Amino acid sequence: MQVDRRKFFAAAGGTAAVAALSHEDRAEALEHYMTEQLDQLNFVQGGQASGAGAQPPRGTGNLFRPTAKVLEPMSDNVTLREVFLKRFSPARHVMQSAAHAMKTGQPERTIFACLLHDVTQNLIKADHGYWGAQLFEPYVDERVSWGIRYHQALRFFPDASVGYEYPELYTRIFGADYEPDEYIKAAHEHARKHRHYMEARLITLNDQYAFDENAPEITIDQFEDIIGRQFKQPKEGLGYDGSPVAHMWRTILNPNRPL
Ligand SMILES: [Fe+2]
């Protein structure tokens, strides 16, 4: 994807607003902007201004931002596939990253992790790696949720052994002095020494190939068998299985719940 610096800055609230962001927040804003461009969501990005023209905080999930899109009602026994179709779609970025992992013969677990790695941004964008890991933890192999958690930090650190370079785009958009937050550096240090390191690293690798505006449309059907094998679908349906994260799923199913 070609990122027009001027358009990105305008969407993020202007040059002054971007300048006021921490480095970590700038990278987040850029990733959100690119993901939304790919899905043609065209939300107006904002800061936390109050009064007329106020925008929701930048970390607000897509399901909680003003849009003309009507939420389709969910069935009584919700599957992951149904959530993809009715709450996460079109989800081009995650579909493209999973398709890339598939095409290049990566393990099924990696393809699956790529498919899930950013979908929590529909619920919440702030610290999306951590929220995403938690959302899926009860239903997936621990390596999948671990990878989702740490991909957020690893994006900022190169690893020549797998051919992951520091994204040139970050340098181009933000300048060469970019530095992630301390907790992101600490998470990277921790992940680097962990036996599951590659689970997260491969997500960042596939992430890089997943902002193609001209790629043919990919549907969730392509991943149906993988979901069947990798996702422990609760028999009561997502949101109603009494798991520690059931409430997070219920919020995704019905963002209009008043309390
Ligand atoms: Fe991400």
Ligand SMILES: [Fe+2]
């Ligand atoms: Fe991503």
